[in-house]
Amino acid sequence: MTEMIKLFVNGEEVEVESGKNLIDALEKVGIEIPHFCYHPALGADGNCRMCLVGIEEGRPPVVPACKTPAKEGMKVLLDADHIKKIQHDVMELEFINHPTDCPICDQAGECKLQDYYMKYEGTESRMRVPQVKKRKVQDFGGGVIHDQERCVACGRCVRFLRQITKTGELGLVNRGDDCRVEFFPGRPINNRYGLNVVDLCPVGALTSADFRFKQRAWFLKRAESICHGCSKGCNIMVDHNKEKYEDDIIYRIRPRHNEQVNGWFMCDAGRMTYKSENDNRLEECTLAGTVRPLTDILADAQSRIEKASKALFLVSPSASLEQLVAVQALAEKTGAAVSAFSDGYIVKDDGDDFLIKDDKAANRTGVDLLSIAKSRTHFDNMAKEADVFINFDNDLSRSLSEEQIGKLFKDTWVLNAATHPGHLGTAMAGKAGASVALRSWSEYHGVVVNCDGIAQKFVGGVMKNIERPDIVEIAAGLGSPATGAAAAWALVQKKIPALAEFGSFLELPAEGVNLTDNEAGK
Amino acid sequence: MAAKVKQLPSRGGTPAEKVYLIEIFKGMGITLRHFLRNLWDNSNLYVRHYPEVQPNIPAHWRGRHRLLTHSDGTPKCVACFMCQTNCPANCIMIKAGERTDGITEKMPVSFTIDLAECIYCGYCVEACPEDAIRMDTGIYAFTSSNREEMKIEMDEMLSLKGGYTEEEYQKGLEDE
């Protein structure tokens, strides 16, 4: 526990954590101090002057909250007249050259200038001279579009690229009212975290070319999820929306703050994973080449598993713990083998020491925790023995070539449950078997364990028009003892005692549960 | 200014009123009077004999929507989605895209209004920051044989002309 100190805000006593600056300390207890340039991840810069607060009986009497540590007995003034005037004047200054193009600005709805205007200023502009014209649509590279006129010169983007990615593409050039963010000619943003500057930008100066004009922020529904792009498990916010008469699609993915996993950021590749959630999805369930209802396929598969001398289930290392456990329980019941063979998910030397990892599977630690075999030899041996093979959304085409897959399952009856086509390569396309279209991670709930052994819950909020089953449902349909999400979670708790205290996965804390000390470490 | 509230005495408390029947007969007397008068001579009905007698549509009448254009024929709309946000019937569907003619950066790629769902509240007109949508065409009757045809697209709305001059329209706004 951090030490608590007492201070006074507007005369009222407040207890806050020590060792933090005023903005952070007071934000924890729900008191907002307006600020543009300060960001917890980037530290104080003190250039926007919006966070100026009064200190009663102190020297100096007015200080920037971002640079002032909270001290015992401090008397902070937030609603004094002179503070209000400062906030009002700073806002007025920001608006001198700010174009009022909120109608076409993607930031509208989540823009600090808009919010603070409504809260702290709210007056008409007094400027009667023409505004300084700057460049409007400027491609910053890396999918970032810049609008110089909207910039408030807070420098968050500049500091992010210098402090966090250490690439320093952007700089604040010129001075005075001509000040603007620019990259040095010929050296645009070129790193794998560049789109974070879009989130950092408190106004609409930096927008994502990918999200640009696609949807207004206030229409988007938010789902707190975990990125399935790699084993880091960055916490994300899935912004999706169902337009009238259309399908529920994801418009963008934003990082969500989690100090022990990803901090405030995520990589660009992770942001783009939403595209595969929207497009090119498997839509139909087929049996021997014809479209059939799911129940028929499951009944057929179940009878085949019962008759089979050996069945092999291949699970995906990105599946949630519940799904893994459901398949595992099914295998225990039917005497089938389970493999999580997924060597192809590991992309050598792709990772870095920040957020991107080599392993592109979201839940490999979970696979290990449940002691599911994942070696090539085990998989090969089992595949040779098995006459029924069920693939639960493992993209085998990453690990093996088409010929290899075709050779392995030459005489095997194959049920391919997958989110996307092509998981078994095109070699399997003509083969008489069954395929089931699955829900993807943005559509179901669950728990995954990241590379550091942190178990994190994710909530899928996307509701597609085409109803697809979850792996847990399929396993239940094939006779798994895990008949539903709750039963699967109970099994997970049996296998991973560290999670036993949580009645349902929703009770997991937002920052995740670190399993390294007890479970993952053994 | 305080709202002008007219206080009405509450009715129904007297014994005569509690015996429903008297009041019912009074009411029936009124309806019978109207019935007999109109039965005797139906030339006094408060009816407009539409469609033979056409109504006179005032300028602030909310008719069918149109999208306004700049003088060069490009749409004024910047696809800010304000109308869609405000639409209580949820009948406006916009898709936005880049604009290349240099007026702004954004313009609608498609702008669809489902007239079958529109309730003609005029909120879209009020919400529009660019004065790009108006309901001043004076067209008040439109039908179709299926739902799809009731969806009007951007081109159609752009090609519609206002039914009034600018002065008449502005005056109509004041009258409203």
Next chain:
Amino acid sequence: MSDRSKLIATGKPFKFDKKYDTEFERLVKRYPSRESMILPALWLVQEQEGWVCEEAIGYVADRIGTFASKVYEVATFYTMMNLHPVGKYHICVCRTLSCWLRGKQEIVNYFRDELNLTPGKTTEDKKFSLEEVECLGHCGSAPVLQINGEFYENMDVDKVKKLLATFK
């Protein structure tokens, strides 16, 4: 104030001459951090070329080992850095209060009438270029001209006329 963010590229790679190279190496040792060399290095560029081109900024950044954007920031911040080619004689007229009151405008007008030279421009023979700058710090002897680093105080049109004659 004008937008100085548009850099001019010469199309040729920039390199310090031998003289400035040694000077750079000498200066670099004086500072605790190499980033402190940005401003001196830019001065060296300006001494060598008379102005700072895009390639020069990139060269300086690489030479120092810092972000080009940082050098870019510095170069655009300080108006003493000429980001476009200037004439042989770079005339800076102070335009701040004292000089303005004491008749800076007449001098500027004289340049306009005599040499067809307006602030920010260079004569066609690349001999003179004129610029209005902020306070040069000699308000006591306003108006002030700075030509290629030399100060000329208490100026008026006659003095300017004589001065120009010496340059021709």
Next chain:
Amino acid sequence: MTTLDIVMVIVRVSISAFVPLCFLAVCVTMERRVAGFVQDRSGPNRAGIYGFRAGGLVQNLADGIKLAFKEDIISEHVEHKFLYVLAPIISMAAAIISFALIPFADTLVLDGKAYVMQGIPWDTGILWFLAVTGFSVYGIILAGWSSTNKYSLLGALRSASQVISYEIPMGLAVISLLIVYGSINLSDIARFQGQNWLGFIPMWGIFLQPLAAVIFIVAAFAECNRTPFDLAEGESELVAGFHLEYSAMKFAVFFMGEYVAMFASSAVIVTLFFGGYNIPFFSTDFLIRNIKPVAFVMLVILPVFMFYFAKWIRRNNRSQYPRENDPREAEATVYIRCFWILIGVIEVFLLAILAFAQPDTAAAHLLVALMQICTFLLKVTLMLFVYVWVRWTIPRFRYDQLQILGWQKLLPLALLNIFVTGAIVVALG
């Protein structure tokens, strides 16, 4: 059984079966036109065949055709399709047969044989009506339940409890009437009302039992699910209530059933309280004895009535906006000519009777029976008008108000009425 017997059976049954159905058109037109006039509108006046609109009747034809040809949908979620289809049939059939025991003319004596002018000459009388209208609620309950729709079910529930609530005051009101009339046979009741009190007041139920009349009429409104008691439909709350899931002809059958039930209950009200088929002040015997003067009076009255009727048609059947060669005036001319031809035919008939008929012959009996049937239908039409008139005057009750009215107001009043009536009857011996 003679041929005459068979003919008379056919005539009686067809009158009691088809008159309610024919009156559907009258009911619906009246509903629409009265609604229009009460609200200062004009009602349906566009649908026409070659410009002939028949005062809105053609609109009914158009609606009928539309309903008959509409797609007949049975939703997939309806599990009990048989009951679902049965429901409108029950409500229609119950409505039609509830009219079967109502006498529409005095007993007709032909060739010395008496023919009771009811669809079914049965003695159960008013009890039949109570039983059958009580049965019609099964149609509504089945419809509401089998529709598998919450609104429908709510409507059906409301209807069921409403019928239970109002059957009781209705039955009690009838009991006090029966004490007075001393019979449950509707023919007897109607004949009883043919007498005159003190020579000039007809002994109608409304004068003998005013309280019972009010209670019965209110309860009859409730039984028919008519406004102000149409909570089973309650479109502002229940969309359309019990028939929400019904479409096309099945809906039409419900719709017709409602109007037939309205007709039947009007007929019962007329029979119980308004002298049934009796022409006021003139008993059947009197008319049969004085057939010639009666025929003569009618001979004179009919053309006079037609003259004013023609003027009324002229005045009201024209366009209300400037129009060249107004086709509606031509239309009116055609109507007037048709009516005059009809009157002419009747006049010839009456002349024949005047010339040849003797009192107390079959012709006299038939004429009187016809006059009584017309009187009966006229009274029923007026009662139907009251139904429509009430509908367009009084707003719908709230459900608790409805139950309060039924149980706390009508029931005690009906009981009180029985005691008072009983006491008076006993006192008068």
